[in-house]
Amino acid sequence: MIVKYGGNAMKSPELRRTVARELAALGREQPLVVVHGGGPVIERELALRGIKSEFVRGLRVTTPAAMQIIAMALGQLNKELSYEIGGALGLLGHDSRLLVAEPLGGELGRVGRIVSVNAELLRTLIGVNLTPVVGCVAVDAHGEALNVNADTAAGAVAGALGEGVIFLTDVDGVYRRFPDPASRLEQLSRAEAEAGMAEGWIAGGMLPKVRAALEALTRGATYATIASGMQAGVLRQAAAGEAGTRIVP
Numbered sequence: 001m002i003v004k005y006g007g008n009a010m011k012s013p014e015l016r017r018t019v020a021r022e023l024a025a026l027g028r029e030q031p032l033v034v035v036h037g038g039g040p041v042i043e044r045e046l047a048l049r050g051i052k053s054e055f056v057r058g059l060r061v062t063t064p065a066a067m068q069i070i071a072m073a074l075g076q077l078n079k080e081l082s083y084e085i086g087g088a089l090g091l092l093g094h095d096s097r098l099l100v101a102e103p104l105g106g107e108l109g110r111v112g113r114i115v116s117v118n119a120e121l122l123r124t125l126i127g128v129n130l131t132p133v134v135g136c137v138a139v140d141a142h143g144e145a146l147n148v149n150a151d152t153a154a155g156a157v158a159g160a161l162g163e164g165v166i167f168l169t170d171v172d173g174v175y176r177r178f179p180d181p182a183s184r185l186e187q188l189s190r191a192e193a194e195a196g197m198a199e200g201w202i203a204g205g206m207l208p209k210v211r212a213a214l215e216a217l218t219r220g221a222t223y224a225t226i227a228s229g230m231q232a233g234v235l236r237q238a239a240a241g242e243a244g245t246r247i248v249p
């Protein structure tokens with residue numbers, strides 16, 4: 001199973017401990033790959049250096065100078081998370097060309113689109129009972145770093161491994177009428193998702209998540225579910241289709 005772990009699901013040290021415990025328990029039971037972001041950590045490190053962030057279609061405009069800070073911030077977070085999860089090995093896209101991307105170009109600067117995943121490396125680590133913990137920095141053909149949205153990176157990894165992916169966040173799925181939790185959808189088809197994005201009831205941070213889920217299914221993932229990292233036991237429930245919103249083809 002692939003689990004995407006990002007900004008909202010690591011808001012407090014307590015929440016981080018809860019999610020790490022869940023991931024550790026799951027990693028002992030079954031093959032697991034964790035792909036992480038860290039929007040708030042990136043934001044803080046950039047702000048400390050006086051770099052302002054701007055987002056276009058949910059993606060951070062990334063100058064070469066910002067890219068350096070982002071790689072540093074995600075590298076540090078990656079090691080912390082690997083330690084917290086335990087039985088894990090922390091990696092960034094640079095390591096053995098784990099995530100190779102091409103620049104999207106234009107105003108986004110050093111933002112990339114993943115073109116290949118070193119699935120062999122991940123399978124080798126899983127084969128010796130390690131949990132790969134992957135930070136969402138990729139490299140281009142010249143070995144230069146590119147910033148990739150962590151949802152997108154998790155979707156690409158799930159597609160490459162042909163496994164299911166769970167996107168953990170701070171809401172327990174996609175709501176038809178956000179923020180009314182009673183309007184959570186158990187399933188969301190590709191057609192409904194396209195309609196939701198066009199009509200605007202899927203918006204903000206949910207947009208890259210839903211897009212990543214659809215892309216993961218296109219690339220070969222067996223399932224893609226959006227669920228809340230704030231509920232204990234959610235990973236097993238989501239894998240069984242009993243929690244969150246499952247995006248279906």
Ligand SMILES: Nc1ncnc2c1ncn2[C@@H]1O[C@H](COP(=O)(O)OP(=O)(O)O)[C@@H](O)[C@H]1O
Nearest residue numbers: 006007008169174175178201202203204205206
């Ligand atoms: N239809 C919707 N259903 C649920 N959440 C939505 C919806 N539309 C927008 N959102 C927003 O998307 C957010 C999740 O995305 P984001 O903040 O990027 O999460 P993360 O940091 O965990 O990756 C929710 O907290 C919510 O504010």
Ligand SMILES: CC(=O)N[C@@H](CCC(=O)OP(=O)(O)O)C(=O)O
Nearest residue numbers: 006007037038039059060149150
């Ligand atoms: C291109 C782009 O936007 N990259 C993201 C990568 C981190 C991320 O996605 O982190 P969360 O999962 O915590 O949001 C960024 O710079 O914020």
